Amino acid sequence: MTNSEKNRLKDKAFQVFGVFCTFIGLIVLAVFLFDIAIEGFSRIDWDFLTSLPSRRASRAGILTAWVGTLWILVLTAIIAFPLGVSAGIYLEEYSKKNRWTNFLEINISNLAGVPSIIYGLLGLEIFVRQMRLGGSLLAGALTLSLLILPIIIVTTREAIKAVPRSIRDGSFALGASKWQTVWNQVLPASFGGILTGIILSLSRAVGEAAPLIVIGALAYVPFTPDSPLDEFTVLPIQIFNWTSRPQAEFLTNAAGAIIVLLAITFLLNGIAVYLRNRQQRKVKW
Amino acid sequence: MRVSEKIIEGLLWLSAVITILITIGIIWVLLSESIAFFSEVSIVRFLTEKEWTPLFADKKFGIMPLVAGTLLTTFIAIAVALPLGLTIAIYLNEYAHARFKQVIKPMLEVLATIPTVVYGFFALTVVTPFLQGFIPGLAGFNALSAGIVMGIMIIPMISSLSEDAISAVPRSLREAAYGMGSTRLQTAFGVMVPAASSGIVVSVILGISRAVGETMIVAIAAGQQPRLTLNPLVPIETITTYIVQVSLGDVPHGSLEYRTIFAAGITLFIFTFALNNISFWIKKKYQEKYD
Numbered sequence: 164m165t166n167s168e169k170n171r172l173k174d175k176a177f178q179v180f181g182v183f184c185t186f187i188g189l190i191v192l193a194v195f196l197f198d199i200a201i202e203g204f205s206r207i208d209w210d211f212l213t214s215l216p217s218r219r220a221s222r223a224g225i226l227t228a229w230v231g232t233l234w235i236l237v238l239t240a241i242i243a244f245p246l247g248v249s250a251g252i253y254l255e256e257y258s259k260k261n262r263w264t265n266f267l268e269i270n271i272s273n274l275a276g277v278p279s280i281i282y283g284l285l286g287l288e289i290f291v292r293q294m295r296l297g298g299s300l301l302a303g304a305l306t307l308s309l310l311i312l313p314i315i316i317v318t319t320r321e322a323i324k325a326v327p328r329s330i331r332d333g334s335f336a337l338g339a340s341k342w343q344t345v346w347n348q349v350l351p352a353s354f355g356g357i358l359t360g361i362i363l364s365l366s367r368a369v370g371e372a373a374p375l376i377v378i379g380a381l382a383y384v385p386f387t388p389d390s391p392l393d394e395f396t397v398l399p400i401q402i403f404n405w406t407s408r409p410q411a412e413f414l415t416n417a418a419g420a421i422i423v424l425l426a427i428t429f430l431l432n433g434i435a436v437y438l439r440n441r442q443q444r445k446v447k448w
Numbered sequence: 449m450r451v452s453e454k455i456i457e458g459l460l461w462l463s464a465v466i467t468i469l470i471t472i473g474i475i476w477v478l479l480s481e482s483i484a485f486f487s488e489v490s491i492v493r494f495l496t497e498k499e500w501t502p503l504f505a506d507k508k509f510g511i512m513p514l515v516a517g518t519l520l521t522t523f524i525a526i527a528v529a530l531p532l533g534l535t536i537a538i539y540l541n542e543y544a545h546a547r548f549k550q551v552i553k554p555m556l557e558v559l560a561t562i563p564t565v566v567y568g569f570f571a572l573t574v575v576t577p578f579l580q581g582f583i584p585g586l587a588g589f590n591a592l593s594a595g596i597v598m599g600i601m602i603i604p605m606i607s608s609l610s611e612d613a614i615s616a617v618p619r620s621l622r623e624a625a626y627g628m629g630s631t632r633l634q635t636a637f638g639v640m641v642p643a644a645s646s647g648i649v650v651s652v653i654l655g656i657s658r659a660v661g662e663t664m665i666v667a668i669a670a671g672q673q674p675r676l677t678l679n680p681l682v683p684i685e686t687i688t689t690y691i692v693q694v695s696l697g698d699v700p701h702g703s704l705e706y707r708t709i710f711a712a713g714i715t716l717f718i719f720t721f722a723l724n725n726i727s728f729w730i731k732k733k734y735q736e737k738y739d
Contacts, residue, residue: 167629170631170633170634171631173631173633174631174632174633174634177539177543177632177633177636178539178543178632180535181535181536181538181539181543181544182539184531184532184535184536184539185535185536185539185540185544185552185556187532188532188536188556188559188600188603188604189552189555189556191600192558192559194574195570195574198570198573198574199566199569199570245463246463246466247463249459249460249462249463249464250460250463250464250466250467252460253457253460253461253463253464254464257457257460257461258464266468267464267465267467267468269728270467270468270471271467272724272728273471273721273724273725274467274470274471276654276657276720276721276723276724277474277661277717277720277721278660278661278662278663278688278716278717278720279661279663280661280663280688280691280692280713280716281474281478281661281713281716281717281720282474283691283695284474284477284478284691284709284710284713285470285473285474285477287695288477288481289473289477292701309470312466312467312470313467316467340453341453341457342452342453342456342457366561369563370562370563370564370565370566371563372563372564372565372663372664373564373663373664373667373688373691373692376692376695376696377691377692377695377709379695399563399565399664402565402566402569403565403568403664403667403668406565406568406569406572406573406668407668414569414573417569418569421566421569424563424565424566425562425563425566428561428562428563429561432558432561436554
């Protein structure tokens, strides 16, 4: 075999290996989803969705967990949305290029790399202890808001950056002030992108268990919360709790709860992808 | 008019400054509780004792078993994610059709959107029993399956960051390699990967940082037994799992046991902070500039 034949063979071999690697992740994903579906679907019925937690696996439901997850989702969105978008607008439209801005940017990238459990420790000390919120929905939502703030800021900036200079110049030329330009031109034009980022970050928040366990969210909450100051549990914590028990019936329950959690996560991601595609089709600068 | 403009700008500035307050808050919380901890337990004991048993009657405060557990699961995760992620990046860039890439990339990204507690369930109920089929000594909780599953979770992170780095290499370099008669494989490993090496290294460092801070997968599947070992087949405990373990229990606020989670937390924070900053530094210093 000549050298070039050998090289061509190696090239082909790597191609096969590349296909193998690309599909192995997807195959594992498929096996996993299939396994969950087999184990969990039989468990999902009206009772499972509307029952309170119980010591008996067959009677336990996920009512408190999914209601808690929805509460957390809404509260986190309300807190993180204005903060993150304002910070993004400041950095992209107002800040000057100097050391202070550079410092802000480095700090935000650093925050994005802080493990979620560290945010839990922050929330435990500041929101739970100092602000005396206890293991409440509000403490949980505040903690998760800080966690997703860097993601929202970064995606907001990218969305705003995509609005061309000429739109701003046109607005200024008509006599609009800086804020009028941002509010009436830049934000409407970038809103799709901003919304996509927020939904993606919320889908991250919905799946988080660790920081909420640290701030003291409980696995067993015998009622659905009525106000942001009530104690709560969420789906990921319920799944963790059931997975940690030795009895097989609880694993089936966990699989059922996972299907509901994945449905919420995939739904949020689906909406985000849809919005992004629509935005890309619609906007032609 | 001018006044309200100024007020709005002030409010926007304030939201940006909150991010700095978060960092200060994290450092302050971790430091103040850890200082209280280290006033009772010397830092020498913390770093040199070989056991971690703060919740037992005979208390030992050596962080090394938790660090060993964290590094072990991280190492396994990277050993899975780096070869797979890098091969995927190269394959998608140098071999695959653009259409194929367009379909596959979002599918791989799905791996990154699945909540980690779900991965933990997967590691415990699918991967461990599967591996026990041909590794007879494998315990029900172990670093191996937790690490492998963590690696699968990190694949999209490494593959997409490496892919960005490789596709930032200018076409002319690739064409020059082809012009010299190289195969795609020789072009990939002889030209593209070296040219994109800083970006690839950054992707690996960020992957390590992610794995070090990962909590739910290891809390579910790797066990809660701090031990100083590099054996991937037995139960271990990571720093993050310990924090979860204490949080689930009823440890009174202000006690020494309560403070251990902040001492563990600051150790974790130092690791990830260092890794993230190394990656920024590499990105800034070594990123090749092509025009």
